[in-house]
Amino acid sequence: MTETRDRATVERELRSLIAEAARLDEAVVAELPADTDLFGPRIGLTSLAGVTLLGTIDQRYGVDVAALDLSLDSLQSIATLSDFVASHLQPT
Numbered sequence: 001m002t003e004t005r006d007r008a009t010v011e012r013e014l015r016s017l018i019a020e021a022a023r024l025d026e027a028v029v030a031e032l033p034a035d036t037d038l039f040g041p042r043i044g045l046t047s048l049a050g051v052t053l054l055g056t057i058d059q060r061y062g063v064d065v066a067a068l069d070l071s072l073d074s075l076q077s078i079a080t081l082s083d084f085v086a087s088h089l090q091p092t
Contacts (some may be wrong), residue, residue: 005089010061011082017060018078021045021053034079050075063088 005013011034018038019029022045029043038045045053058064063085065074074084 005086007082007086010086010089011078013060014057014082014085015078017053017056018043018045018081021049021056023049032078034082035077037077038075038081057085061085061089 012030015029015032016026018024019026022029022043024043032042036042039050054065065081065084066072068088069075069084074080
């Protein structure tokens with residue numbers, strides 16, 4: 001029986017996806033505080049990069065953030081996105 005990915009694992013994986021979408025060094029994103037704004041100056045996701053990130057999350061985790069969070073509050077920070085995705089993962 002395989003355990004569902006825990007929140008820390010999801011956050012670590014999401015940081016890598018965020019770095020890729022924002023075209024930043026993974027090591028830099030890995031060191032940012034969890035409350036760092038995704039669209040703020042340190043990460044600087046553009047709307048296009050945000051859409052790309054959401055598509056990648058849907059493919060990898062089967063979580064359609066845009067459909068499940070109409071206000072997109074989950075895209076505020078690394079922590080809010082990690083919490084949202086982790087809470088919507090289906091047991092494997």
